[in-house]
Amino acid sequence: MNRQTETSEKKLTRRDVLKMAGIGGIGLLVGAGGMKTFFPQPTQAEPSASAAASKGDYIPFYGKNQAGIITPMQDFISMAAFNLTTSSLADVRKLFQSWTLASARMTAGQPVDDEIENPHLPPVDTGESIGLAPMKLTITFGLGASFFDDRFGLKSKKPAPLVDMPRFNSDEINPDWSEGDIVVQVCADDPQVAFHAMRNLARIARGKAVLHWMQEGFQRTASADPSGSTPRNLLGFKDGTNNPIASEPKLADEIVWANSAESPSWMTGGTYMAMRRIRMRIEVWDRSSLEDQEATFGRHRHSGAPIGKSGEFDDLELGRKDSTGKPLIAPNSHVALAHMDGKVKILRRSYSYSNGMDVKTGQINAGLLFICFNRDPRKQFIPMQQKLASADRLNEYITHVGSGLYACLPGAREGGYIGDTLF
Amino acid sequence: MRKQWGYPLTAIALSSSLVFTGCGSSESKTTSEVKPEAAAQTEQKTHAATTPELDAAIANYHKWVIEQTDLFVKATDGFTQAVKAGDIEAAKKQYAPARMYFERIEPIAESLGDFDPWLDAREGDVPAEEWRGYHRLEKALWETKSVAGQEKIADQLLQDAKQLRVKVESVEIDPLMLVTGAVELLNEVSSSKVTGEEERYSHTDLCDFAANVQGANEIFKVLQSSVANKDPELAKEIELRFQELDQALAPYQKEQDYVLYTELTEPEVKKLSQALDALAEPLSKMGTILGG
Numbered sequence: 001m002n003r004q005t006e007t008s009e010k011k012l013t014r015r016d017v018l019k020m021a022g023i024g025g026i027g028l029l030v031g032a033g034g035m036k037t038f039f040p041q042p043t044q045a046e047p048s049a050s051a052a053a054s055k056g057d058y059i060p061f062y063g064k065n066q067a068g069i070i071t072p073m074q075d076f077i078s079m080a081a082f083n084l085t086t087s088s089l090a091d092v093r094k095l096f097q098s099w100t101l102a103s104a105r106m107t108a109g110q111p112v113d114d115e116i117e118n119p120h121l122p123p124v125d126t127g128e129s130i131g132l133a134p135m136k137l138t139i140t141f142g143l144g145a146s147f148f149d150d151r152f153g154l155k156s157k158k159p160a161p162l163v164d165m166p167r168f169n170s171d172e173i174n175p176d177w178s179e180g181d182i183v184v185q186v187c188a189d190d191p192q193v194a195f196h197a198m199r200n201l202a203r204i205a206r207g208k209a210v211l212h213w214m215q216e217g218f219q220r221t222a223s224a225d226p227s228g229s230t231p232r233n234l235l236g237f238k239d240g241t242n243n244p245i246a247s248e249p250k251l252a253d254e255i256v257w258a259n260s261a262e263s264p265s266w267m268t269g270g271t272y273m274a275m276r277r278i279r280m281r282i283e284v285w286d287r288s289s290l291e292d293q294e295a296t297f298g299r300h301r302h303s304g305a306p307i308g309k310s311g312e313f314d315d316l317e318l319g320r321k322d323s324t325g326k327p328l329i330a331p332n333s334h335v336a337l338a339h340m341d342g343k344v345k346i347l348r349r350s351y352s353y354s355n356g357m358d359v360k361t362g363q364i365n366a367g368l369l370f371i372c373f374n375r376d377p378r379k380q381f382i383p384m385q386q387k388l389a390s391a392d393r394l395n396e397y398i399t400h401v402g403s404g405l406y407a408c409l410p411g412a413r414e415g416g417y418i419g420d421t422l423f
Numbered sequence: 424m425r426k427q428w429g430y431p432l433t434a435i436a437l438s439s440s441l442v443f444t445g446c447g448s449s450e451s452k453t454t455s456e457v458k459p460e461a462a463a464q465t466e467q468k469t470h471a472a473t474t475p476e477l478d479a480a481i482a483n484y485h486k487w488v489i490e491q492t493d494l495f496v497k498a499t500d501g502f503t504q505a506v507k508a509g510d511i512e513a514a515k516k517q518y519a520p521a522r523m524y525f526e527r528i529e530p531i532a533e534s535l536g537d538f539d540p541w542l543d544a545r546e547g548d549v550p551a552e553e554w555r556g557y558h559r560l561e562k563a564l565w566e567t568k569s570v571a572g573q574e575k576i577a578d579q580l581l582q583d584a585k586q587l588r589v590k591v592e593s594v595e596i597d598p599l600m601l602v603t604g605a606v607e608l609l610n611e612v613s614s615s616k617v618t619g620e621e622e623r624y625s626h627t628d629l630c631d632f633a634a635n636v637q638g639a640n641e642i643f644k645v646l647q648s649s650v651a652n653k654d655p656e657l658a659k660e661i662e663l664r665f666q667e668l669d670q671a672l673a674p675y676q677k678e679q680d681y682v683l684y685t686e687l688t689e690p691e692v693k694k695l696s697q698a699l700d701a702l703a704e705p706l707s708k709m710g711t712i713l714g715g
Contacts, residue, residue, distance in 0.1 A: 085667075085701065120602065120710030206704040207664055210697040 057189065058134045061104040063411040064269050066418070068138030069373050070246035070256060070347070074187040075221040077351045078198040079275075079369065080214040081144070081180025081404065082205055089152045093423045095208045099141070100417035102204055103197070109134035112200045126203065129196040137188040139197055141418050142273050142406030147181045157422060159263050161272055161376040162407045168389035168400065177277050177402030180212040185273070185371070189222065213402070215277065217351030217369040230304060230312065234352050234366055235285055235397065237297050238304035241312055242339075246347050255345050255380075256373050258407075263376075266421040269410030274346075274381040276370040277353075277402030283363050285397045296393040298333030306335065332391045338384065346372040346380050367398070377405055477598045477712075480645040485596055487641055488528050492591045495524035499584040503577035506560055506570050515564050519627035519680065522557055525584075526634035527641065528591075529611060530604035535590045541583045545623065555579050558623075565624035602709045605642040608635040609703040617696045619684040629681035632695070633672055639706065640665050649712045657708055664702035671698040 059067050084092060102112045109132070111125035148158035167173070184201060188194040195216070202211055219231045233239040246252045253259070258267040285293070294300055294307060304312035308320060308328045318336055320328040329336050354366040374380035389395070412418045473481070498521035505514035525532065525542060532538040540549050542556045555576055563570050570577075615621040616632040643650075643661055651658035671694060675682045687695075 085697075116711075118710060118714065120599065120713040122707050122710075203704065207660065207701040210701070 057136050058109065059107060059136050059138050061100075061107040061139065061412075062414045065257070065411045066138075066140045066270075066408060067107070067411075068140035068185055068187050069271055069349075069408065070252055071136075071138050071187070073219065073349055073351075074136050074138070074194075075189045075219060076187065076191045076194045077217040077369065077371075078186045078191075078194040078214070079217070079371075080184050080186075080198055080202065081212040082182040082184065082202075082209040083212045084147075084151070084181045084209045086208045087151045089154075089423065091208050092152060093417075093419070095205060096141070096419040096423065097417045098204050099201055100412055102200060103139040103418075104414075106197045106200065107134060107137045107139060109137075112204070126196065126199055128199075129193050132190065132193055132196075135188045135190040135193045137186070137193055137197055139201070140185040140187075140273075140408060142183040142185075142408040143419075143422075144180050144183065144404060144406050146179060154422070157264060157266065159258070159267050159272075159407050161258075161262055161378055162405060163378060163382075165274070165403050165405045166382060166386070168385055170389060170395055171400050171403070173403050174401050177213050177215075179404050182209065183273065183275065183404060183406040191216070191218070215353055215355075215369055217353040219351055233350075233368055234280055234282065234354075235293070235297075237293075237299060237301055238312060239350070239368075240348055241299075241304055243348050244345050252347075254375070256347050256375055259375055267407060267410065268421070271373045271375065271408045272377050272381075273404075273406045273408050274370075274372050274374065274377055274385075275402070275404040275406070276368075276385075276400050278368040278370050279365070279399045279401045280367040281397050281399070282366055288397075295330055296333060296397070298329040298335035307333075330393065332393050334388070334392050334394045337387050337392050340384055340387065344380050344384055346374045346384065348372045367401075373408070381405075473598050474649075476649055477646075480649060481596050481598065481601065484601060484642060484645045485594070487645075488531050488594070488596075489588075489591055491524050491528050492588045495521070495528075496581075496584045496588050498524055499581055502560075503581045506564075506577040507574050509570055511564055511568070511570060514560070514570065515625070518557070518561060518564065518625060519622075519630040522627075523630050523634035523637075525557075526611075526631045527638035529635070529638065530600070530607045531591065531594055531596070532587060533607075534600065535587065535594060538583065538587045538590070542580070542587070545621070556583065561622065561624050598713055599710075601642050601646060602713060605639040605646075605709065606703060606707050608639040608642075609699060609706060611635050612699055613696070613703070617692065617699060619692075622684065626683040626685045627681070628684040629672070629675055629687075633676075633681060636665075636668060636672070636699075636702075643706070643709070646709060646712065650709055653712050654708075657705055657711065660705045661702070661709070664698075664705060668698045668702050671695055 059071060061067060086092065086095075106112060106129075109129075111127075111130070113124050115124050143162075145158070145162050145164055148154050148162070184198065186194045186197045186201075188197070198214070222228065225231075230238040230241050244251050244255050246256060256271050258270045258272070260268065263270070288296075290301065298316075299306055300309075303310060305314055306316045306329060309317075316329065316335065316339060318327070318329055318331075318339065322328055331337075348370070349372065350368050350370045352366070353369045354364065356365060357363070358365040372381055389400075409419050410421055412420060498517065502514060502517040502521045505517055522543075529539065529543075532542070540553075540556075543558065544554060544556055545558045546554060546562060548554075557580065559576055560570070560573060560580065563573050563576075612632050612635045616628045616635065619626065619628050621631050622628045643665065647658055647662070650661070672681075675687070675691075
């Protein structure tokens with residue numbers, strides 16, 4: 001994904017063609033799988049912040065869309081939800097104005113603000129990113145359903161697609177890791193750059209909003225895989241083979257960006273983010289046979305190819321049967337269910353996480369910080385997850401323990417601020 | 424009490440028999456023990472960096488510190504008498520309220536040498552043979568449940584308190600001490616009170632919490648006009664955050680006391696901690712009055 005934007009154009013073009021052939025004219029396009037590469041072109045007529053990924057390691061903050069959505073995935077994430085402690089809309093406006101200015105500076109590799117030369121005051125910037133490059137830092141803001149309760153008089157502005165996430169089969173959702181008034185997704189190719197940004201945003205928020213949850217995540221770094229092949233999740237399988245090519249404007253409009261057909265006008269240029277904290281039962285998975293593991297995913301582990309095929313991007317052909325008449329790819333395998341008959345697509349942008357050891361069990365506390373963007377979760381993420389939750393063979397090895405749905409605001413123009421179409 | 428100390432005990436005998444006043448009552452009447460020349464003395468300690476306005480603020484604060492220390496001696500007297508009389512229930516009742524006077528002025532006590540380790544060391548903060556003060560008696564009252572043989576510790580505690588009162592009379596306070604002291608008080612809360620680590624046996628951490636915040640508020644009050652002159656927005660924000668923190672603490676106050684730390688749920692602790700951070704952040708910018 002990351003630098004693949006520049007280097008793997010050929011390969012993607014080939015996939016692109018296959019994909020486009022399969023899609024032709026469908027409303028919502030489909031695909032399971034997480035994070036294949038996108039081209040860094042604008043997705044709409046106007047330039048977007050995420051479009052500039054190709055300019056060195058600096059991704060501009062301002063643009064029609066927020067960066068960090070169709071931006072090729074960076075190596076690290078720091079993500080947090082905040083709850084507002086103020087009940088004044090003026091304070092919320094001020095918070096987003098301050099956050100916007102700080103974000104624009106930090107994504108450009110600058111400190112959060114100019115230092116005041118007074119030794120009796122704490123430094124304005126916390127300092128751990130001094131001298132560091134911007135490292136493709138992006139900062140993306142979204143609003144949870146709770147933001148639209150009675151506190152700020154914005155109840156009537158709540159977008160219809162921003163529903164309460166339904167309870168899915170076998171969910172074990174912990175409220176401490178779920179929802180929140182505001183979500184902030186910080187991504188960068190350096191973990192310290194990402195942490196620095198989140199820390200300073202949290203500091204700016206003090207007195208107006210408090211941290212509700214925070215989680216850091218990673219994937220293999222681009223330097224570990226210069227070819228930019230599909231990354232693997234912590235279960236060892238390639239994750240994201242079928243992700244849509246979000247750099248394709250038509251595709252992004254159909255899959256990702258809010259549309260006036262179902263979203264209010266203030267969401268133009270925005271999108272909806274679904275977040276799921278998925279704990280993986282690492283130890284249990286490690287004890288299952290290769291055959292079981294591959295049958296669970298519906299793909300071969302090494303190549304990522306559909307069962308019975310040799311190429312990662314080969315067509316699934318779910319109808320294929322073995323000599324005894326049984327489907328080669330089990331109907332309850334992850335890939336078969338997530339395929340959704342090719343009719344529903346989401347843009348996945350997930351990271352792995354490890355929170356060290358579970359002190360209760362002594363096991364490894366790790367999993368997937370699943371993030372996806374979609375134009376209308378009622379028609380995309382939610383039906384897909386309903387299907388997966390009800391039958392996915394993978395459920396034996398994973399538990400959904402955190403959940404959130406957020407309306408990601410449109411991008412801001414220089415001089416404006418994130419949220420100015422709403423506030 | 425945060426650091427490690429190890430010092431020989433010094434005993435200064437003063438006598439006093441004052442009556443104890445209750446927990447949470449920061450507004451308790453001041454005693455007639457305040458030496459009239461106390462406030463006047465401080466005004467001579469003008470430092471280069473100060474202004475007449477700051478000098479006045481320091482004088483006001485010094486006066487208040489002396490009042491608090493008088494009340495501390497009085498309350499410590501009542502507490503140690505109960506310990507020596509073997510009246511465990513009476514001693515337990517007086518423990519947290521007495522400590523609050525000290526917690527309000529902790530940065531000043533810390534600037535005066537070893538009063539903090541003498542009065543406020545927790546077990547393990549100092550070598551076992553040097554451990555004395557409030558927390559040693561706390562352990563006897565709540566953990567060992569016996570005050571037999573604690574008379575010496577009680578006497579020493581009262582002497583230490585009285586010696587603090589003597590030292591406070593002539594303490595040198597400069598504007599930087601005030602500004603950093605306010606934040607230090609809140610950092611005390613962050614590092615030990617909000618985690619329930621200060622009062623291991625009595626679990627009266629919320630009394631210390633409230634007292635530290637009151638101490639910081641007192642500093643802000645004397646500096647408020649200076650802050651407002653330099654940065655009116657900042658002064659307004661600090662004032663608001665103090666109000667919000669008071670509101671956050673209010674549900675846990677019962678009459679003159681606070682609920683035990685162990686009665687708080689995890690979300691309640693988090694809420695208090697975050698309200699404290701919301702105040703400490705703007706408070707840390709009070710240094711703006713000292714110029715660059």
